[in-house]
Amino acid sequence: MSLPTPHDEDGPAEVLLPQEMLAQFSTVNVCAPMVRYSKLAFRQLVSQYETHITTTPMMLAKEFSRSAIARDSDFSTNSLERGTFYMDEIRRAAPVVELDDSYEPRGILETPRRRKRKVRGSLIVQFAANDGQQLADAAELVKPWVDGIDLNCGCPQKWAYQEGIGCALLRKPELVRDLVRSTKQRVGWDFPVSVKIRVDPDLTLTNELVRTAIAAGADVLTVHGRTRHQASSAHPVNLDSLAFAVECAKGDIPCMANGDVFTLEDAEETRRRCNVRGVMSARGLLANPALFAGHSQTPLSAISEFTRLSTSLGLIYPLFHRHVSYMLESHLPRKRDRTYFNSLSSHAGVMDYLEEEMGLELKSGGKATGLETPLTTLSL
Numbered sequence: 001m002s003l004p005t006p007h008d009e010d011g012p013a014e015v016l017l018p019q020e021m022l023a024q025f026s027t028v029n030v031c032a033p034m035v036r037y038s039k040l041a042f043r044q045l046v047s048q049y050e051t052h053i054t055t056t057p058m059m060l061a062k063e064f065s066r067s068a069i070a071r072d073s074d075f076s077t078n079s080l081e082r083g084t085f086y087m088d089e090i091r092r093a094a095p096v097v098e099l100d101d102s103y104e105p106r107g108i109l110e111t112p113r114r115r116k117r118k119v120r121g122s123l124i125v126q127f128a129a130n131d132g133q134q135l136a137d138a139a140e141l142v143k144p145w146v147d148g149i150d151l152n153c154g155c156p157q158k159w160a161y162q163e164g165i166g167c168a169l170l171r172k173p174e175l176v177r178d179l180v181r182s183t184k185q186r187v188g189w190d191f192p193v194s195v196k197i198r199v200d201p202d203l204t205l206t207n208e209l210v211r212t213a214i215a216a217g218a219d220v221l222t223v224h225g226r227t228r229h230q231a232s233s234a235h236p237v238n239l240d241s242l243a244f245a246v247e248c249a250k251g252d253i254p255c256m257a258n259g260d261v262f263t264l265e266d267a268e269e270t271r272r273r274c275n276v277r278g279v280m281s282a283r284g285l286l287a288n289p290a291l292f293a294g295h296s297q298t299p300l301s302a303i304s305e306f307t308r309l310s311t312s313l314g315l316i317y318p319l320f321h322r323h324v325s326y327m328l329e330s331h332l333p334r335k336r337d338r339t340y341f342n343s344l345s346s347h348a349g350v351m352d353y354l355e356e357e358m359g360l361e362l363k364s365g366g367k368a369t370g371l372e373t374p375l376t377t378l379s380l
Ligand SMILES: Cc1cc2nc3c(=O)[nH]c(=O)nc-3n(C[C@H](O)[C@H](O)[C@H](O)COP(=O)(O)O)c2cc1C
Pocket: 032, 033, 034, 035, 036, 037, 056, 057, 058, 126, 152, 153, 154, 155, 196, 224, 232, 258, 259, 260, 261, 280, 281, 282, 283, 284
């Protein structure tokens, strides 16, 4: 790939495709696509806390491919948003050693130590689409800036279903096949295309969808362990259905499991129960962007960093406020404190609150943000 490679004292980080990361490392942590929320400032924040792959919010391929204004408002990236990580390579079996009479232990039979490799994180753009040419157009435009695209087959909202995108694709495997194929044919078979699905109440349909997506050339499968009609707030994730969907992939491509990961223990449990290395979190990361680094609540330093990033990257106030509100929730056990924070209506008010009530030192200025030209310069 021709993306920039980060360097520092201990040499360059390896740049791998998302599916290579999932195949080669035992633990891969992923930030879910989140409309409004998984924008640049948040992605850059979670990348500082052991989140190896990040995903943009869902964007409409149709709008993205035809409107420079849509591209400009929906997508921005920079050279710093991907993190650099020291990742645990998957253990290989110990080499078989033939013993003879003169054998003396030389240490070769010891369990091989886990090798850490320095790796650059990945950025994936998520699109909603129901037309292969539109998805291919959008993918072609965004390709130079990202490490892959993801096809949304999980958005349950009514408007999306009526448009024939998101969850509407769950029972249209032949359309998913066309979308994946058209994109691969246009942008190249080496450019990663992943597919994010929900499980179906009829698991034979899940099997059909998974097998069709793989046959079409999908490189990664993400499974959200809820059905189209199960809201996250009302239904716990179904790890058995999720594990079934992973089994349907038969190891042909790597899978990522998604649903109810709020702590590092949840992540480990999901990995174990679903037999995956990649685990994706949405609401858990909103509440605690440092969860994959093992923090039990948002460290205050992460809130300072988010404030710096939001200011330098120009995040709009309502979004900045909502993010900080999520991050502060566990720091503010009293309802009246949360209500007060939620009533703040200006950037200055939030900054004052963070300094005076939370003891943060919010210095102006700071590190460069590495903002690059957004996609306005690329129009069809
Ligand atoms: C605020 C918010 C926005 C979301 N936006 C998207 C989206 O753009 N694309 C998508 O595939 N899923 C989206 N989702 C669903 C999540 O990616 C994820 O599948 C779901 O929340 C379950 O994960 P969780 O239990 O970790 O929250 C969104 C979820 C939330 C909470």
